[in-house]
Amino acid sequence: MQMETNFGYIDENYRRITYEIEEAKAKYRKPSEEITLMAVTKTVAPEAVNHAIGCGIRTLGENRVQEFLSKKEFYLPEAEVHFIGHLQTNKVKYIIEDMTLIHSVDSLRLAAEIDRHAARVGKVQDILIEVNVGGEESKSGVSPEQLEDLLSEIGQLSYVHVRGLMTIPPAGENEKFLCQMQQLYLDISSKKMDNIDMDILSMGMSGDYAAAIRYGSTLVRIGSALFGARKYQ
Numbered sequence: 001m002q003m004e005t006n007f008g009y010i011d012e013n014y015r016r017i018t019y020e021i022e023e024a025k026a027k028y029r030k031p032s033e034e035i036t037l038m039a040v041t042k043t044v045a046p047e048a049v050n051h052a053i054g055c056g057i058r059t060l061g062e063n064r065v066q067e068f069l070s071k072k073e074f075y076l077p078e079a080e081v082h083f084i085g086h087l088q089t090n091k092v093k094y095i096i097e098d099m100t101l102i103h104s105v106d107s108l109r110l111a112a113e114i115d116r117h118a119a120r121v122g123k124v125q126d127i128l129i130e131v132n133v134g135g136e137e138s139k140s141g142v143s144p145e146q147l148e149d150l151l152s153e154i155g156q157l158s159y160v161h162v163r164g165l166m167t168i169p170p171a172g173e174n175e176k177f178l179c180q181m182q183q184l185y186l187d188i189s190s191k192k193m194d195n196i197d198m199d200i201l202s203m204g205m206s207g208d209y210a211a212a213i214r215y216g217s218t219l220v221r222i223g224s225a226l227f228g229a230r231k232y233q
């Protein structure tokens with residue numbers, strides 16, 4: 001007999017998270033605004049990911065190319081997949097056909113490589129620009145000061161379409177950086193740059209998603225609060 005894994009904890013976590021999202025939304029946002037709950041799947045077995053899809057998750061976030069390639073054939077088809085991890089230019093070709101959105105673009109070089117492969121496979125790839133809002137050495141992302149120049153260069157590419165911004169704010173003084181990110185997002189929006197849209201602000205993780213919703217997030221990326229603490233091999 002096959003072992004049945006008990007994923008009841010995922011149901012419970014999903015209910016709590018969606019409740020808290022609705023609560024933050026009711027407090028800080030317009031009823032018409034939609035907030036996407038992404039399930040971040042790094043280290044999580046496909047069976048658990050599929051259980052979350054069964055709960056109602058329709059967006060998965062993948063960090064690692066290799067891990068995604070080994071799991072993708074097991075995923076239920078109802079959910080779209082986004083890439084949220086650091087992406088090397090030489091790996092773009094492996095994921096270009098599978099990703100609805102790539103959140104982690106922080107250089108013209110990477111955007112140009114995505115553009116080249118998107119043209120090859122006949123799609124326009126939606127992307128977000130990752131911003132290193134806290135200016136941390138250890139994190140990827142373009143600095144707030146360089147964002148606008150990068151956007152005007154990427155706006156020239158025909159097969160990528162910028163849809164918004166993504167960030168991982170510093171652990172301390174979280175609200176200050178969430179607020180700065182919202183300002184940056186609104187600022188760029190108001191400039192109406194060529195081929196640049198600002199309709200997605202990807203910010204908020206397990207520890208700060210309610211605060212991120214307060215500061216305008218449209219997509220929260222949740223891993224451990226949904227699936228439990230990650231077990232790295």
Ligand SMILES: *Cc1c(COP(=O)(O)O)cnc(C)c1O
Pocket residue numbers: 040042063084085168205206207221222223224225
């Ligand atoms: C792992 C990860 C998350 C989720 O982190 P949790 O704190 O477990 O919710 C979100 N975004 C990115 C880019 C990640 O790498």
